[in-house]
Amino acid sequence: MKKRIIFALIIVLGFIVPCAAAERVVNIFNWSDYIDPGVLADFTRETGIKVIYDTYDSNEMLEARMLAGPTGYDVVAPSGPLLQRLVRANVLRPLDRRRLTNAANLWPEIDRRLQLYDPGGAHAVDYAWFTTGVAYNEAKITERIGKPIASWDEVLRPDALKKFSDCAVYMLDSPEDMLAIALNYLKLDPNSKNSGDLRRAADVLAGLRRYVKKFHSSEYINALANGDICLAIGWAGDALQARNRAREAGSDVNIAFVAPVEGAMISLDTLAIPIDAAHVDAAYIFIDYLLRPDVAARNVRATNFASGVLPARKLLDPSIGNDPAIYPDAATMSRLFAVTAPDQSTQKLMTRLWTMVKTGH
Numbered sequence: 001m002k003k004r005i006i007f008a009l010i011i012v013l014g015f016i017v018p019c020a021a022a023e024r025v026v027n028i029f030n031w032s033d034y035i036d037p038g039v040l041a042d043f044t045r046e047t048g049i050k051v052i053y054d055t056y057d058s059n060e061m062l063e064a065r066m067l068a069g070p071t072g073y074d075v076v077a078p079s080g081p082l083l084q085r086l087v088r089a090n091v092l093r094p095l096d097r098r099r100l101t102n103a104a105n106l107w108p109e110i111d112r113r114l115q116l117y118d119p120g121g122a123h124a125v126d127y128a129w130f131t132t133g134v135a136y137n138e139a140k141i142t143e144r145i146g147k148p149i150a151s152w153d154e155v156l157r158p159d160a161l162k163k164f165s166d167c168a169v170y171m172l173d174s175p176e177d178m179l180a181i182a183l184n185y186l187k188l189d190p191n192s193k194n195s196g197d198l199r200r201a202a203d204v205l206a207g208l209r210r211y212v213k214k215f216h217s218s219e220y221i222n223a224l225a226n227g228d229i230c231l232a233i234g235w236a237g238d239a240l241q242a243r244n245r246a247r248e249a250g251s252d253v254n255i256a257f258v259a260p261v262e263g264a265m266i267s268l269d270t271l272a273i274p275i276d277a278a279h280v281d282a283a284y285i286f287i288d289y290l291l292r293p294d295v296a297a298r299n300v301r302a303t304n305f306a307s308g309v310l311p312a313r314k315l316l317d318p319s320i321g322n323d324p325a326i327y328p329d330a331a332t333m334s335r336l337f338a339v340t341a342p343d344q345s346t347q348k349l350m351t352r353l354w355t356m357v358k359t360g361h
């Protein structure tokens with residue numbers, strides 16, 4: 001009798017245990033304001049996989065989580081230079097593209113640019129790409145300088161930026177973006193890792209500090225939309241989200257975005273699987289879902305960030321698919337620069353310089 005009960009128990013547990021182990025869940029750590037929430041709901045409806053979704057607004061936050069471990073995440077979204085560092089640190093799982101049916105939809109040109117950070121696309125696929133430029137309130141800026149922003153000269157000189165300090169300025173809290181922008185403005189190599197060059201770039205930014213209300217990488221969306229600030233150095237899609245939020249609220253705030261004439265930074269954000277991911281199958285299913293053209297198109301509509309999925313563009317209304325702020329035209333494209341990861345000691349220097357820019361010491 002006892003034997004029979006034990007036997008039955010083994011059979012029952014034999015069914016339950018594997019089911020529990022393969023719990024249908026995926027833990028995502030992505031940038032804030034970077035997805036259509038409806039996509040997550042539909043993913044769960046279509047696959048039965050529950051999504052636990054967490055956000056960040058700086059590569060530094062993701063890097064700290066990845067290096068401290070265990071991450072607790074199945075999919076993360078590092079930008080190019082961070083991807084490069086995470087690959088070096090061996091904290092990402094090699095990505096088997098054969099498990100991603102929709103990888104065939106990846107934009108060859110964008111995929112090629114990704115090679116700079118992850119040769120052979122061995123650990124990541126592109127999620128979105130964009131420029132860092134200037135987002136501004138058209139009326140308030142024209143009122144102050146009589147024309148729209150076109151050049152970094154209108155923003156990166158203390159005398160120029162001062163003109164906007166009464167209506168308030170935010171700047172990204174991102175040394176990677178801001179130092180590269182300042183290097184380019186100084187006509188130095190925007191990807192320079194030379195300590196003298198980096199110090200000069202930091203000095204340019206430090207000279208602007210008194211006119212910057214806040215260094216922050218996500219609050220500028222609402223601050224622009226509400227009219228609390230009139231200018232931000234920020235990311236293209238976020239600027240257009242601010243424009244759309246103001247329109248939806250029926251306000252007369254009109255936000256524009258420009259990649260200035262001297263050139264702007266292009267960034268690629270990617271999707272990758274941490275080495276300690278507990279739900280690898282679900283991670284592949286989720287990444288593959290985001291690479292589906294109709295799903296990618298929904299995310300572009302919601303975020304205004306260009307997708308690395310080429311056929312998504314054709315599904316977009318021309319007001320989005322042909323908006324040069326989202327999909328830069330060839331002339332702008334030729335003026336964009338990309339940056340790569342610094343070595344550890346240069347990264348330490350950049351972190352120190354950035355603290356100096358923000359605090360004065």
Ligand code: N2P
Pocket residue numbers: 031032033034079218235238267269
């Ligand atoms: C989304 C910002 C993503 C761009 N709000 C920075 N990688």
